[in-house]
Amino acid sequence: MKQITAVLTLLLLAIGCGTPKKIDVIRSGEIGARLTLSEAEMQEERQVIASSGQEKIVLHDDKYGDFILMNAVKDEETGEMVATEVLQGVVVTAYFRNVAERRGKIDIRFDIIVPQSMQDSKWQLRFSPDMFIMQDSVRLESVIITGADYRKAQLRGYEQYDRFLSTIVSDTTKFIDLRNLELFIKRNIPEVYKFKTDSSFVSDEQFRSYYGVTERQAVEHYTNRFAVRMNARRRAKRDRMYARYVKVPIETEGIRLDTVIQALNGDFIYQYREIVNTRPGLRKIDVVLSGDIYESDRKLYSMTPTPPLTFYVSSLSSFTDNTEHYLTRVIERRAAANTSCNVDFAIGKFQVDPTLGNNAEELGRIRGNVFELMNNRSFDLDSIVISASASPDGKESANRLLSQKRAASVAEYMEADIGRYRDSLRREAEASIDLAGSGPEEIPEIRFLSRSNGENWSLLSYLVDRDTVMSEASKRQYIDCLEIRNVDERERRMQSAGYYDYMKQNLYPRLRTVRFDFYLHRKGMIRDTIHTTELDTVYMKGVKALRDRDYKTALEYLRDYQDFNTAIAYVSLDYNASAMAILQGLEKTAKVNYMLALLYARKEDDAKAVQCYLDACREEPSYVHRGKLDPEIYVLIQRYGLNKDED
DSSP states (O other), rough: OOOOOOOEEOOOOSSSSHHHHHHHHHHTTTTOOEEEEOHHHHHHHHHHOOSSSSEEEEEEETTTTEEEEEEEEETTTTEEEEOOOOOOOOOOOOEEEEEETOOOOTEEEEEEEEEEGGOOTTTEEEEEEEETTTTEEEEOOOOEEEEEEHHHHHHHHHHHHHHHEEEETOOGGGGBOOHHHHEEEEEEEHHHHGGGGGOOOOOOOHHHHHHOOHHHHHHTTBBOOOHHHHHHHHHHTHHHHHHHSSSSOEEEEEOOOOOEOTTSSSOOEEEEEEEOOOOOTOEEEEEEEEEEETTTEEEEEEOOOOOOEEEEEOOOOGGOOOOOOOOOEESEEEEEEEEEEEEOOTTOSSSSOTTTTTHHHHHHHHHHHHHHHHTTEEEEEEEEEEEEEEEEESOOOHHHHHHHHHHHHHHHHHHHHHHHEEEHHHHHHHHSSTTTSSSOOOOOOOOEEEEEEOHHHHHHHHHHHHHHSSHOOOOHHHHHTTTOHHHHHHHHHTTTSHHHHHHHHGGGGGGEEEEEEEEEEEEOOSSSSEEEEEOHHHHHHHHHHHHOOOOOHHHHHTTTTSSSHHHHHHHTTTOOHHHHHHHHOOOHOOOHHHHHHHHHHTTOOOHHHHHHHHHHHHHHTHHHHHHSSSSHHHHHHHHHHHTTOOO
């Protein structure tokens, strides 16, 4: 994990004792850094417990009637109820805390306290918190506290390195003896010297033609090669000199932004915060602090790890109702399936011609569907109803008769085709010998029925509505024609419209369809309907996700059920209004009342929260202890002194 460092430069005076003696004191355990729960957070919690919008609340009990609960505690000596008081400036050292899980995240907060007696101006203290989550350990971002003298030594190293860098020449013209080069040209080649004040560009070839040497050769002749070599050596030594002078680099990236405060006694408190993703089975998180003490680049001492600071995770996933959820299904003995195809016929004809248009492919597709149903292991095919439709071209009575004949023709064609296939199946079955001695499986006969659907105006209207060529004006004219009840008169009116030729050529052929409806029954099933139950796998996936604390996934599965488990997912994701809407409609069991107590506590409605919590505890006494694990309920317990008798 990338180390992020908070550097605190301390202007401290060196203590009187020497370094070895001070290390011995630290080694003995008399002084040392420690982990504690965040004092700022605990102070805020004490203020929340003490504050309440009501001085008293009235609750109802079925056995004892109404009673008053005051925002107070009982004085153990006098027995009187006295108001609570927050003690300021009290440091509480504790080694465990209950933390709530929200939205699949856990907010861990603790303080790293470094006593003044452990600090030294010549030292750098490097602290590393380690977080233990189940079988995993994670090194958290380090905290570094740097003494003033230690920092001065660091800065002195940078200054020495900067001085070394200043000896490296970046402008190579400084190594050229420009004065002598200019004097040589002026004395020996005066005609070229004029270029000193001439802005004309001189190429290397022109320079050679004038001087007999190239520009590079002339420059190299007047270059101090020894100085160039020395400068190159310095440049090559940069990394080595950095390591020599800057023994411990100053961390400049990833500075933690947590608040650092100094207590009145001189101790330094680093307020640490870490957001942890939850995981299945997570019950607690331990944090241990270790560290090292450095003087310059030398490690003086490795600190002994502190006792673990434990955070117990309060998760609502434990409330998950694991009861298996079943669906009731009604299974019908009869079933149906349908498909349609476009069979082309010659104008005014009804005989099936497999060679016409795309008939071979369409009829082959239907044949494949029938063969598949005949070999189905779950259903027997009883009958096939074939219905033909026609376009409005011509008289409606003639079209109805023509579509009837076309349906009958297709039925005869398919019956003969399927009959041949059925006969081949029967011969194969008779040729096989069953080892058990039983005869071949009976292949049921299939009835073919033909129907006429007449002119297909509904399909025509659908095609017109989705056509991209016809104008909106033409479509409105078509809709106006639909008001004419006599379909023959309607078709004649359309013939005079400008869109009719397009419609007849492009849309009418698609109205001459043949529909196939397949009627089946389940094999071996005698009753018309049976009822059966099966495990609701979708719901159970939601339950598993809820147990695994993957609340977003759980909600995706459980949202439609709107039951108690759905409410848990909502509460865990902080969708409180949605959870409240579900829980208020459920029977007020102990679980439901406890969830309502949480939600009312989040709404700061103490009266209803306390009432629901106490109702839950009366029905399920284990919730007395559970309430102490949930911070929101714990605040109520402390604020109103709940469950004192049970404790």
